[in-house]
Amino acid sequence: MMNSAIFGQLIILIVFIPILSLSGVEGKMFKPMAMTFSFALIGAMLLCFTYVPVAASLFLKPQEENPKSISNRLINKLNSWYLPVITWALSNTKKVLYGAVGLLFLAVGLFSTMGGEFIPTLDEGDFVIQPVLKTGTSLSKTIETTTKIEKIILNNFPEVTQVVSRIGAAEVPTDPMSMEESDIIVKLKPKSEWVSANSKDELADKIKAAIEEKIPNMEIEFTQPIEMRFNELISGSRSDVAIKIFGEDLNVLAKKAREIEKAIKNVEGASDIIIEKTEGLPQMMVDYDRSKIARYGLNIADLNEMIALGFAGKTVGNVFEGEKRFDMVIRLDKANRSDIEDLRNLYVSTPNGEQIPLNELASIEYTEGPAKISRDNTNRRIIVGINVRNRDLQSVVDDMKKIIDTKIDLPTGYRVTYGGQFENLQSAKARLLIAVPIALFLIFILLHFAFGSIKEALMVYSAIPLSAVGGVLFLWMRDLPFSISAGVGFIALFGIAVLNGIVLIEHFKELKHSGMKDINELILKGTTDRLRPVLLTAAAAALGFLPMAISSGAGAEVQRPLATVVIGGLITATLLTMIVLPILFKVFDEKEFKKPKFKKHVNGTFILLFLLGTSFGFAQENNAELDSIMAQALQNNKLVKAGQLQIDKANANVKTAYSFDKTSVYYSYDQNNLALNNVPLKVFGVQQSFAFPTVYGAQKKVYKAELESQKASFELQKNKLKLEVSKVYHQIVYVQHQEKLFKYLDSLYQNFSKASDRRFELGETNYLEKITAEAKFRQIRTKLSQLDKEKTAQVEVLQALVQSEEKISIKTNEIKPINTILKDSSKELYSVYLESLTKKYKSNEKLQKQNWLPDLNVEYFQGRNNGLSQSLYGFQVGVAIPILFNGNVAKSKVAKLESQAWEEQKQHELIKIETYINQKKSELEQYNQAIEYYNQYGKKVSQEIIKVANMSYQHGEIDFFQFIQSLENATTIQVDYLEAVNQYNQTQLDLQYINVQ
Known part of the structure; x- marks a missing residue:
């Protein structure tokens, strides 16, 4: 459960990767949320595994649960509603799965009709009106027109509290405008005091109509102060959508702009269509x-x-x-x-x-x-600006694209692009199309790590598309288009949706490991146990987003789609977790454990004929099951871990090569050591001894040689473990196939024994046939018992080698000679090991020769005499020469003799390895002959014996004893084949993982 919790938190962190990858306006809006959530999760993870267990041990005391508490009564009521639903679902798996897929297709269809926008338009509370006057209009005329517009607005609309106009550019032209351009800022009262309209779009339409009535033939554009600045920064146009026409001739550009204006003026939602004034000066x-x-x-x-x-x-x-x-x-x-x-x-x-x-x-x-020449990337262009009202941005742009593509004929070299908020929407979508799949892939990888199974990971992963169903449905119900805000909500939803799936699947696996066999009973038990945590997890997240969903304050337009998606998605994700996910678990579980069944009326001899007719082939040469077991052994085996620690020890020992003797620090007060004034000298000194500098280098080479030797020994140790695991694994497979064969024989002889008893009672046969059939039956049953004990013993040996907490079970039912051998790999390991020992002995021999060199001694001292005004100091350097060198001579000789002795032993080991390899190759040829005999003749002979014996026995041409003898002959051929394959595989493994004792 701890692993599941960790992986669940990591999945939540991963889903914020796409949000953190956003840039621009959307990044500034949503990155703080993602970073806050991520840091909070990291802190929560640390506290959950440190502080919370300690606090729980201190404050949570065992006490009897009150069945009449509000929470228990509520959960019991929910269980009473839920049990009939899950029971019906378990009986109608196909209907449930088809229904889930149908909802998914319904959501896809609704999503395709929803449209989209970059970010929901924030209600800034005020208007900016931009009257577009003729190019070259004088300042006095502009002042006259804006003053008239101000009076119209103030006299006709009580919702307006103040109107301020700005004409041209300021002294510092951060927002350059010509004299005919002006911004009329309209400050509005709170909506509760409005009487002329119920919404800003309606009020804008009425103000526009009133101005056009008094001042005809004048174009007017409505926007908001901050929105206008953002739009202008994005594309150079103050409108929501900027249709940019690129070309060389200004006259042609102006003509095509007027054609586009005329073509799109009736598009629903497209208002305030303004053409950039590039002519008419x-x-x-x-x-x-x-x-x-x-x-x-x-x-x-x-x-x-x-x-x-x-x-x-x-x-x-x-x-x-x-x-x-x-x-x-x-x-x-x-x-x-x-x-x-x-x-x-x-x-x-x-x-x-x-x-x-x-x-x-x-x-x-x-x-x-x-009037002006505008350029983008050195290309001349003209802009047709459109503000979008009462409709989503994506739908308006899509409609305009269709009209422009079909009705507007652009000359060669001229093109149309779309900018403004739509440009930001496309940019953010493109970025999310890269980041979201990466995050989803990482989620799947973590799920696979959590469960160790692709099947279980896919089951939980299915929560992601079906959680999106609720998000799309709720957006559709609230008439909200898709936006980057909603996209961020989907991203956050994906992480939350998989958490409950992890909790439920983990509990199913626990119940399965505890011994529950009936899948329906397991699912009912698991879902009722986990109903409370699943509902609490979903409800806590949904309630956290509820204030954002129903908010109507400043910024609510951005928060509302995000919260709507999360709340709606959690509803369908919870339904998936508690209904669809258990059904998927049942379906996959039945497919995994479903076994083929033979019809009861099929004669036992034909079953045996089918068994003997197979060659137990179809095995992949790179057995995935064996690879998995071997990987566990290399990871868990204590001897391997000890070997790794020995390497670490040898590696650490290399750093001790440059260790020096302890430094001597002394203080001396000697009455015999008198200065000129007959006062004793007090001396403080430091003394250090060193070996000759080359000795340390030689010592380091010895330690490095020991490290290389330890590494080579470790590789041989792992090689030996691989050999032992492989041999035991193939022995278990061999026993399993013997067991399979004798089980069919047991069933066959049991039927013969019962038939012989009945025939003896009816007087159709003699007593000898009866006891012979019974004896054969008992003999086979004893053999099966022996095989079972042998398999159990081999599994225990394998478990001891792997040393895993999970019980190992061999599921393979295939056997085939191993045809792939890693040529010379193990031999090369031995060669590396032998060479490392040679290097070790040579390095030690050189080290002993270095001991002939003298040691160095350095001393520094400083004296003080109370009667003198100055300090006295001195130093001395000494050399320790090995005059008595008999010991060093003996040590060097011993090191040289060790090196020579090892060279002889190494040659012996190489000869031993070659002999071992030749011996195993010879054995391999013998077993291969037996296998080839079976494949060429034995298989056909055994099949023919069974076929002829069965027909002859049915027609009465042979008696029971002859029939039994024929079956034994055919069985012996198959048993010999299995034995030959097993011996061949064991010998092949000896060659693949050479282990010379």
């Missing part, structure tokens, strides 16, 4: 007549300078006022530069002194030019 165009200019001896540069001087001005000097200096600019008087006629009548001097008006040299007319 009034300008005066001067088109020079070059022939006339040349005739008068003028040039265009002079004319341009004259026009610039008259209207823009030109600096011709400086004016000084004290230390201040000002430019002197010459230009026409204001009265002579306010109209196009002033430009036409501007006189130009010719080289001969004449003056002619400019309209004689150029055509001067009013024209319209580009």
